[in-house]
Each structure stands twice: as C-alpha cells, then as structure tokens.
Amino acid sequence: MRKILIVSITLCLLIAGLAQANVVISWLADPKANVSDVPDIYLKQKILIEETGDENYALIKAAKITEITSLATTTATTSADFIKIKVLGQDYKVKINKETNVVRYSWVKLSIDLSEFTVGDIINVYGTIDENDPFLIQAKTVRNVSIQKKHANFIGEITSITATSTFSLKTEKHGTLVVSTDANTKIYSSSQLKTFSDLKVGTKVLVRGIWNVTQGTMAAYLIRLYPNEVCVGDCACKTCTDSCRSNCPCKSCNVTTTIPTSTHPTSSIQ
Numbered sequence: 001m002r003k004i005l006i007v008s009i010t011l012c013l014l015i016a017g018l019a020q021a022n023v024v025i026s027w028l029a030d031p032k033a034n035v036s037d038v039p040d041i042y043l044k045q046k047i048l049i050e051e052t053g054d055e056n057y058a059l060i061k062a063a064k065i066t067e068i069t070s071l072a073t074t075t076a077t078t079s080a081d082f083i084k085i086k087v088l089g090q091d092y093k094v095k096i097n098k099e100t101n102v103v104r105y106s107w108v109k110l111s112i113d114l115s116e117f118t119v120g121d122i123i124n125v126y127g128t129i130d131e132n133d134p135f136l137i138q139a140k141t142v143r144n145v146s147i148q149k150k151h152a153n154f155i156g157e158i159t160s161i162t163a164t165s166t167f168s169l170k171t172e173k174h175g176t177l178v179v180s181t182d183a184n185t186k187i188y189s190s191s192q193l194k195t196f197s198d199l200k201v202g203t204k205v206l207v208r209g210i211w212n213v214t215q216g217t218m219a220a221y222l223i224r225l226y227p228n229e230v231c232v233g234d235c236a237c238k239t240c241t242d243s244c245r246s247n248c249p250c251k252s253c254n255v256t257t258t259i260p261t262s263t264h265p266t267s268s269i270q
Contacts, residue, residue, distance in 0.1 A: 063087035121146035152211035
C-alpha cells in the first residue's frame with residue numbers, strides 16, 4: 001500500500017518578529033537580493049515521502065545548504081561525499097555519486113564536484129532514503145535553484161585588475177561586476193587581437209559572457225576595448241589621452257569607431 005506524507009510550511013509576516021519582518025521587506029525590495037538571504041521560515045519548504053515497495057523516496061524542496069564536501073576532496077578512506085541541508089528545521093545529509101543528476105535552476109547539467117555550489121544556496125533534492133538512516137538521502141537529482149546564469153553584454157570601465165585573469169567592471173545599471181577570463185577569452189581592439197595585459201584601469205570595454213546574477217560575476221568569452229579617441233585639429237598628439245588634452249592645441253576629441261551601446265543582458269538563463 002502506497003503511503004504519501006506531505007509536510008509543508010508557509011508562515012506569514014504577521015507571526016514573525018519585527019526585526020525578521022524588516023529583513024524580509026528589505027529582501028523583497030532589493031532587485032539584486034540573493035534568494036539565499038531570505039530567512040528560512042519564509043521559504044516554501046516541503047518534504048514529500050513516498051513508500052513504494054522496498055524503497056522510500058523523498059522529494060525535498062527549498063532546502064538550504066549548510067555544508068559542502070566535494071567529491072574531488074574525498075579520499076579512498078573517507079565517504080564524506082555529501083552536502084548537508086536544513087529543511088523545516090531538520091538537518092539532512094544528501095549523498096552524491098557519479099549517477100546523481102546535478103543541475104542548475106534551468107536544468108543545465110553540472111559537474112558532480114559541486115564546484116558551483118555555495119553554502120547558503122537553495123536546492124531541491126529527489127532520491128531514496130537510506131534504510132539505516134532516515135536523515136540520509138541517496139540523491140538521484142539535485143537542483144540548485146540559486147544558480148541562475150545568463151548570456152549578457154555589459155559596457156563599463158575597468159576599475160581594478162586583481163589578478164592575471166580577473167578585473168572589476170563598473171557598469172551603469174548593474175553596479176560593479178567581477179569579470180574572469182581564461183585561455184578561450186578573445187580580447188580585441190577594433191580588429192586587432194589583444195591580450196589580458198592590454199587591459200588597464202580606466203579602460204572602457206564591452207564584455208560578453210555568462211553573467212552569474214546572484215554572485216555578481218561574469219565569465220567573459222569576448223572583450224572589446226573601446227577605440228582610441230583621435231584629437232580633432234592640427235595636433236601633435238595621436239590619441240586623446242589626458243596629457244593630449246592638456247598639451248595639444250586642439251580642445252575636442254571624437255571616436256572614429258562605433259561600439260554597441262546596449263548594456264541589457266539577454267534573457268536566456270543557464
């Protein structure tokens with residue numbers, strides 16, 4: 001006989017303390033807020049347990065990750081290849097193995113090394129309950145709903161370069177993003193291929209890549225430097241740098257190449 005037990009929780013702001021209510025109101029009002037920041041009691045958490053034959057299946061929704069142990073860090077003598085979660089005030093372990101389907105919010109498959117997972121992320125879990133431990137789930141599918149990534153274009157100014165492959169980009173509408181590059185990132189100035197060393201603080205660039213909305217980061221696959229500004233008039237300077245503006249008789253500059261001005265990210269989510 002099949003038995004289904006559904007336990008769910010939805011608490012309203014009226015029964016919460018004033019301090020907690022203010023936290024939630026602030027969270028709802030902030031368009032950049034991370035879903036991980038909302039207090040646990042306001043998440044629509046749910047546990048569904050289904051008994052079928054010899055195995056008990058569990059579906060857990062809106063659980064918060066409290067601890068991560070990556071498969072890549074385990075050894076032959078340890079079996080701590082799990083994540084710990086909290087749902088409805090109860091702690092569970094979620095066992096990950098090579099057969100587990102680990103996906104982002106949009107069901108794009110992820111590596112089982114959990115490299116994109118962060119403590120505080122909200123996940124859904126489906127799997128079987130261990131026969132010896134009712135709080136251990138042998139996961140078949142783990143969906144991280146906190147990982148929301150989009151293909152996006154941004155125009156901004158480089159404000160700092162923190163490593164040989166990373167820089168901060170100040171944008172007009174989305175604040176400062178941390179942009180990372182790798183060996184596959186293409187960097188151009190007009191039609192000329194450039195390298196990461198050609199990027200300087202103060203440079204205006206167009207960046208295309210994968211934008212992690214919740215973390216404020218971007219993995220760039222294309223960077224275009226804005227073209228040099230050319231001084232107008234009979235001027236010894238060739239580019240309109242600060243020294244050119246102060247030393248050359250010409251007073252104005254123009255840009256000879258047009259760069260797309262759209263800073264709106266596309267809507268596709270990975």
